[in-house]
Amino acid sequence: MTQRTLVLVKPDGVRRGLTGEVLRRIEAKGYTLVACELKQATRDMLAQHYAEHEGKPFYEPLVEFMLSGPVTAAVFEGERVIEGFRALAGATDPTVALPGTIRGDLGRDWGLKVQQNIVHGSDSEESSAREIAIWFPGLA
Ligand code: DAT
Ligand code: MG
Helix, strand or coil: CEEEEEEEECCCHHHHHCCHHHHHHHCCCCCEEEEEEEEECCCHHHHHHCCCHHCCCCEEEEEECCCCEEEEEEEEEEEEEEHHHHHHCCCCCCCCCCCCEHHHHHHCCCCCCCCCCCCCEEHHHHHHHHHHHHCCCCCC
């Protein structure tokens, strides 16, 4: 079933110049880029984006980190792309994410636990619809 997923190269990834490398891996896997823009998140966008995590101990530091610089927001399309990108991204904690994954190859703990893990990817069709509406409100 053709799906779309929302990918963010987080501020750490953009600062480190990894946008191209991340997009390259997703395109090389065979998914189709349908939207891409460098954006500065707002608190309001992040409150919607991370609504499921509100109240957790890492929520405020996560929002502050996501506001710390621009993100590269992208939408990719393809069969089972939601699951496929999560597999490419690897585990949430970059220290233990498997080599071969984006987080495993390019990420590490910089002293802020797992917050700086380079990428975000939608985790379900419901999340991807909600997240794409936040980051690309005009996208058909
Ligand atoms: P994922 O990004 O793998 O979907 P998630 O949705 O559980 O992970 O969490 C969203 C982000 O919040 C994650 O990318 C990094 C941060 N995060 C999650 N768990 C954390 C923790 N225990 N400590 C610090 N940051 C955390
Ligand atoms: Mg998540």
